[in-house]
Amino acid sequence: MSSSDADQDDISRRSFLLSGGGLLSSVWIAAHWPAIAAAAHHAEDAAAGPESAGFEFLNTAEAADVEAICAQIVPSGATPGARETHVVYFIDRALATFFSATSPDYRAGLTQFRAAYRASNSTPGSFAESGSDAQIAFLKTVDRTPFFETTRTLTLLGMFSSPKYGGNFGGAGWKLMGFADQHAFIPPFGFYDREYTGFIPYTTGKPA
Amino acid sequence: MTARRFKANETVDFAVVGSGAAGGVLARELSQAGFSVLVFEQGPRFSPADFEHDELKYFFLSGLTVDPKSSPQTFRKRADVPAQRPGGPTGTQPALYARLVGGSSNHFTANYWRFHEIDFRERSVLGAIPGTGFADWPITYQELEPYYTKVEWEVGVSGLAYASPFDPPRTKGYPMPPLPVKSSGVLLERGARKLGLHPFPAPMAIASQPFRGRPACVHCGFCMGFGCEARAKSSSLYTMIPEAEATGRCEVRAHSYVYRVAINAAGRTTGVHYFDADRRERFQKARAVVLSANGAETVRLLLNSTSNGFPQGLANSSGLVGKYLMFNQGAAAHAVFENELNEYKSVQVTRIVHDFYDTDPKRGFYGGGGIDGRINPQPALWAMSEGGELPRWGADLKARIEAFPRSMVATGHTTSLPLETNNVSIDPTLKDAWGIPALRVTYQDHPDDLAFARFLQDRQVEIMQAAGAQKVWRDQVQENEAGVHLLGTCRMGNDPATSVVDKYHRTHDVPNLFLCDGSSFVTSGRGQPTMTIQALAFRAAEHIGQFAKRNEI
Numbered sequence: 001m002s003s004s005d006a007d008q009d010d011i012s013r014r015s016f017l018l019s020g021g022g023l024l025s026s027v028w029i030a031a032h033w034p035a036i037a038a039a040a041h042h043a044e045d046a047a048a049g050p051e052s053a054g055f056e057f058l059n060t061a062e063a064a065d066v067e068a069i070c071a072q073i074v075p076s077g078a079t080p081g082a083r084e085t086h087v088v089y090f091i092d093r094a095l096a097t098f099f100s101a102t103s104p105d106y107r108a109g110l111t112q113f114r115a116a117y118r119a120s121n122s123t124p125g126s127f128a129e130s131g132s133d134a135q136i137a138f139l140k141t142v143d144r145t146p147f148f149e150t151t152r153t154l155t156l157l158g159m160f161s162s163p164k165y166g167g168n169f170g171g172a173g174w175k176l177m178g179f180a181d182q183h184a185f186i187p188p189f190g191f192y193d194r195e196y197t198g199f200i201p202y203t204t205g206k207p208a
Numbered sequence: 209m210t211a212r213r214f215k216a217n218e219t220v221d222f223a224v225v226g227s228g229a230a231g232g233v234l235a236r237e238l239s240q241a242g243f244s245v246l247v248f249e250q251g252p253r254f255s256p257a258d259f260e261h262d263e264l265k266y267f268f269l270s271g272l273t274v275d276p277k278s279s280p281q282t283f284r285k286r287a288d289v290p291a292q293r294p295g296g297p298t299g300t301q302p303a304l305y306a307r308l309v310g311g312s313s314n315h316f317t318a319n320y321w322r323f324h325e326i327d328f329r330e331r332s333v334l335g336a337i338p339g340t341g342f343a344d345w346p347i348t349y350q351e352l353e354p355y356y357t358k359v360e361w362e363v364g365v366s367g368l369a370y371a372s373p374f375d376p377p378r379t380k381g382y383p384m385p386p387l388p389v390k391s392s393g394v395l396l397e398r399g400a401r402k403l404g405l406h407p408f409p410a411p412m413a414i415a416s417q418p419f420r421g422r423p424a425c426v427h428c429g430f431c432m433g434f435g436c437e438a439r440a441k442s443s444s445l446y447t448m449i450p451e452a453e454a455t456g457r458c459e460v461r462a463h464s465y466v467y468r469v470a471i472n473a474a475g476r477t478t479g480v481h482y483f484d485a486d487r488r489e490r491f492q493k494a495r496a497v498v499l500s501a502n503g504a505e506t507v508r509l510l511l512n513s514t515s516n517g518f519p520q521g522l523a524n525s526s527g528l529v530g531k532y533l534m535f536n537q538g539a540a541a542h543a544v545f546e547n548e549l550n551e552y553k554s555v556q557v558t559r560i561v562h563d564f565y566d567t568d569p570k571r572g573f574y575g576g577g578g579i580d581g582r583i584n585p586q587p588a589l590w591a592m593s594e595g596g597e598l599p600r601w602g603a604d605l606k607a608r609i610e611a612f613p614r615s616m617v618a619t620g621h622t623t624s625l626p627l628e629t630n631n632v633s634i635d636p637t638l639k640d641a642w643g644i645p646a647l648r649v650t651y652q653d654h655p656d657d658l659a660f661a662r663f664l665q666d667r668q669v670e671i672m673q674a675a676g677a678q679k680v681w682r683d684q685v686q687e688n689e690a691g692v693h694l695l696g697t698c699r700m701g702n703d704p705a706t707s708v709v710d711k712y713h714r715t716h717d718v719p720n721l722f723l724c725d726g727s728s729f730v731t732s733g734r735g736q737p738t739m740t741i742q743a744l745a746f747r748a749a750e751h752i753g754q755f756a757k758r759n760e761i
Contacts, residue, residue, distance in 0.1 A: 073601040074609070081606065098269060136602070143601065152601060153592060160587035161264040178613035179552050179587045183261070183437075184426035189554055190391035190613075191547035192398075199389075199397075202373050202406055 055089075056096035057103055062110055063088055064128035065117075069148070070155045072135055080172045082155050090158030090167030091151075102150070109147030116142065211453035211460070212244070216490075220246045221756065223480050223494035225466045225509065228311020229738050230725040230745040231500035232444025233363075236451045237749030239458035243756060246459050246492060247452070248482055251307035253462040254314070254445070259435035263586040266433055272306045272315050278641040279307075283689055285652045291635060294689065302649035302690040303504035303632065309462055310435075310445030311502070312692070313738065317432040317556050318413040318441055319621075320365045320739040321578065322356045324376045325349040326566055327733055334567055337574055340654065341532050341626040345730045346702045346711040347747075349376055355743040355750075360411075363742060364419045364442040367411030374406065374562040386558065387416045387425060391549035392616040393558030396581030399675030405563045410580060413442040413738070414555050422446060427554035433586070464490075467644045469497055469513040469522055469721065477721045483642055496720040496761050498713075498752070500745070503533070503694030503726035507632040508647050510698070510723075523698075523715035523723070528708055530633050532626035532699055534732035535691030537653060537661040538577060539684070540617045541668040542598065543677035548613040551583030561671070564664055565734060567623075575660020577622030577734045579668055583615060590615075596683040618668035621735025622661050624688075625654040626696050653687050661685045693737050698727035712755070713748040720761045724748045 055063050070082035070091070082088075095103040117127045117138055127135060142148050158167030160177065168174060174181055188194040214220055221243035224231050231247055239245045265271035274281075282291035283302040294302060306312040326333065328345040336342065353376075359365065361383045369381035386409035389397075393410070400407040414431070417424045425440040439446045452458040463485035470478045470491070479493040499506045507530040511521040521529050561579040584590045591609050599605045608615075624630075635648040662685050672680050701707025704716035713724045724745050726737055733740060755761050 074606050075603055077606075079606075079610065139601070156591040157264065157268070157588045160591050162262055165264055174587060177587050177591070177609055178548075178550075181261075183428050185429070185553040186427065187388040187390075187554070189388075189427070190549040190551070192391035192394040192545075192549060193389050196389055196394045199368065199371065199386075199409055201371060 055092045058088075058092045058095070061126060062114075063092065065114055065126055066091060066110065066151065068128040068135060069139070069151050072132070072139055073152050073155045074159060079176050082159055084169070085159045085167055085173045086169040087155050087158040087167045090165055091154045093166045094154060094158070099154075106147070106150060109145070109150065113142065113145075113147050210456065212457055214244070214246055214459050217493075219479075219493040219495060220244045221495050222246070222498055223248065223492055223496075224498045224500060225480060226311060226500035226502065226505070226725065227309045227449060227460055228306075228444055228500065228502065228725070229313040229741045231498075232310065232313065232448030232452070233742050233745035234498055234500060234724060234749045234752075235458050235460070236448040237746060238753055239452045239455040241749075241753040242457070243753065244457050245452065246461060246494070247449075248464045248466045248480065248492075249309045249311075249460060249462045250465045251309065251462065253309040253460070254435060256437045256439050259437040261428070261430050261434065263588050266315070267586070267589060272308060272433075272435065273304055274301055274307045276301055279646070280638055280640060281647040281649060282635045282638055283649050283651070285650070285687075285689075287629065287650055291648045291650070293638070302651070303502075303647055303694055304690055304692050305502050305504070305694065308445075309449060309460055310443045313443040314435040314441075314445055315433050316738055319557055319560075319580070319736040320359070320367070320411045320413045321560070321734065321736040322376055322378075322411075322743075323349065323352075323733050323740050324374065324565060327731060328352075330567065330731060334569065334574065337625060337656075339627070341628055341699075342574075343626070343699075343701070343706070343730050346700055346707075352740075352743050352747060353377065353379060355746040356739065358746045359739060359742045363413060363447050364415055364422070365411050365413050365739075366416035368409040371408035372406060372562055374565055382411065384416045384419055386410070387412055387414060387555050388427075389558045390551065390554055392551050392581035392583060395545065395549070395616060395675040396559045396561065396579070396618060396671060399671035399673070400561050400563075402674040403670060405561055405671070407559045407561045410557045410560045411739075412555055412557065415440045415442065420447070425555060429552045429554055430586075432556050432584075465642060466501075466509060467512065467642065469499070469509060471513070471515050471517065471522060471718065473517075475517055475718060477718055487642060496722065496752075496756065498722045498724060500723075500725045503697045503729075504632045504647055504649070506723055506725055506727045507697045508634065508645075511634045512645055518717070523708060523717045523721060525717050526705055526708060528699065528706070530631045530697050531628045532696040533630045533632055533649070533651060533691075534624035534626055534693070534695040534729065535651065535688045536621060536624050536693045536695075536732055536735040536737075537657045537685070537688065538620035538622045538735055539661050539665045539686075540619045541665055541672060541683065542593070542615065542617050542681040543672040543675075544608075544611045544679045545614050545616070545675075545677055549583075549616055550613050551616050552587070552612075556582045564667060571660075571663060573656040573659040574625060575623045575656055575663070577620050577660065577664045578736070579664065579671065580619050580621070581616055582619060583617050587612070593683075595686070597681045598683070616672075618672050620661060620664040620668055622657065622664055623734060624657050624695075624732040626699070626731065627654060632694075632697050649690075651688055651691070658685055658687070693726065693732075693735070695726040695729040695732055695737055698723045699730050700728045701730065712751040713744070714752075714755075722748065722752055
């Protein structure tokens with residue numbers, strides 16, 4: 001096995017875990033929560049505005065391609081997507097700081113992705129410079145790769161975790177989702193509990 | 209009274225290792241009974257204001273949980289494959305727990321189901337299951353019932369007694385009414401009733417009204433994986449620990465990592481070796497030691513405490529210390545409804561279904577479980593949910609994200625069979641940041657565990673369809689590679705050859721060493737172990753206190 005194969009295996013392993021799954025509660029956590037954490041400790045919250053910092057880990061061309069991938073994972077449109085919520089800045093910052101342990105594998109995967117795209121594309125130009133249809137068609141061929149899985153995870157983490165980490169700009173991710181960032185709520189919480197008339201006991205022969 | 213501070217050369221009656229669900233109860237009960245108690249906690253002590261709503265920090269950067277950087281663990285599915293640190297050189301924890309005063313009772317979801325009578329004598333009722341360590345408990349539900357009641361009234365549980373036709377007998381109702389129903393609860397109840405099932409209000413260790421000096425829940429929604437800044441969650445940090453300290457006989461020593469239990473030539477423990485906050489090695493003398501460090505760390509401590517008299521680890525004459533690890537199984541089914549549920553508000557669970565609690569031999573496999581209605585309320589984790597039929601990217605994913613307020617999940621919580629091949633052991637090479645040999649987890653679900661999880665998932669899907677869901681997605685039932693329920697690893701029993709502790713949690717091998725936490729379990733229950741861990745702790749404390757008073761320790 002070449003070293004790059006070994007790297008890929010390592011990425012594969014990590015990214016599989018990073019990508020997690022949809023289980024919930026004990027089982028969801030059991031299977032995925034610990035496994036997701038791929039990083040060293042985050043010293044403290046990232047700095048101020050994302051643009052002011054510039055890119056710390058990605059170069060400009062890489063950042064453009066990563067952002068284009070993110071924008072296909074959560075597209076823009078009538079409502080904001082990954083692009084408008086500054087996800088690429090989150091990813092850059094994460095790889096430079098609190099997920100820095102992942103960054104060598106991530107760069108290897110990104111380099112491979114960019115090379116594969118150039119090889120598959122008859123016309124010159126990067127992934128970011130291509131049209132949306134071409135991007136989608138290509139992503140469908142690589143959307144089970146470790147690199148894509150990791151990008152997907154980071155996209156969603158950036159878009160929907162606290163804005164202080166550099167993504168979810170202005171809370172737009174939460175707004176898209178319909179999540180209200182408040183510290184207290186009062187019932188009714190939703191449509192269906194509003195109309196609930198109370199628990200009707202079963203006839204069990206025991207005191208109700 | 210203010211909390212006691214023991215001097216360095218003082219001998220305490222009890223050293224309790226771990227301040228979580230079990231350790232908190234033992235500290236409170238033993239100190240109230242008149243004993244001096246020193247509780248050791250590896251992690252820090254948080255005040256309510258220290259808890260944040262920071263999903264990334266708590267779920268991805270070990271904000272509350274055991275940190276893979278300083279306390280690495282390894283995992284393998286079977287003994288014949290190499291164990292690895294999951295997720296690469298900086299990843300993951302196969303035995304996941306919260307490391308702070310109050311332990312995992314800080315970040316748990318607070319589902320507080322009592323075990324049923326059947327849980328304690330399933331082996332007798334169903335017969336042997338070849339290749340497993342399936343066994344009866346040495347105690348019955350009836351013996352434990354008074355202590356379940358104690359948990360409900362002294363720790364604080366909200367619920368509706370007798371609401372479920374499947375509830376085991378109880379001597380008293382709940383001290384607080386159920387928390388307000390959420391839309392997920394209404395829909396779970398609606399669907400389940402249509403199918404002839406018997407959904408009922410979920411018992412939760414969260415205050416639905418002011419209780420013993422704590423306020424009622426403010427419905428912030430950040431229970432699972434988070435600490436409660438409102439003090440409404442009945443964590444040891446807010447319940448048992450302050451009451452223990454109020455006796456003036458108990459000290460909780462944070463940032464104090466016990467790494468070895470001391471043993472003398474007579475085969476009795478004399479205290480514990482620990483690292484203080486500055487990583488200085490210390491020794492604490494104690495007349496008796498109670499390990500409540502959880503079903504993984506209690507094991508590591510015993511296996512790392514080898515000596516001439518105990519070459520294969522302390523209290524391990526049976527060879528069973530660490531064996532029979534059980535994580536529980538279960539899977540989710542996701543649904544979208546026409547109107548808003550807003551499941552990110554309030555506690556995770558308000559209605560549950562226990563119609564499939566018992567094993568039905570006609571199914572052809574062992575297993576039982578419960579179903580609840582909820583959502584994974586944290587936005588990023590929810591958006592990341594993957595597996596089965598969920599969309600992964602593109603316009604379909606965005607549509608699912610935008611349907612968050614109209615979404616819920618029916619989750620299954622199911623059994624794990626005790627297998628000797630599933631265990632916690634010591635990694636032969638890896639050490640933690642203190643130089644102490646690290647944890648290794650070996651685990652692969654029994655086929656019946658997966659089969660029942662799939663069976664129950666079918667019921668979850670049917671319930672949500674009956675409730676009128678517009679769309680239902682199934683997750684995959686996946687093999688566990690990590691767990692937060694750390695059960696069965698120092699099982700209790702009457703026979704020293706087939707168990708580690710007796711029915712009073714005293715180790716068979718060392719008369720003044722007791723183990724009480726998830727490790728004491730003989731079977732896994734149905735995925736909600738903390739209520740039973742605390743009931744066992746109340747019962748253990750009563751007996752241990754009596755032994756001490758009679759000079760029988």
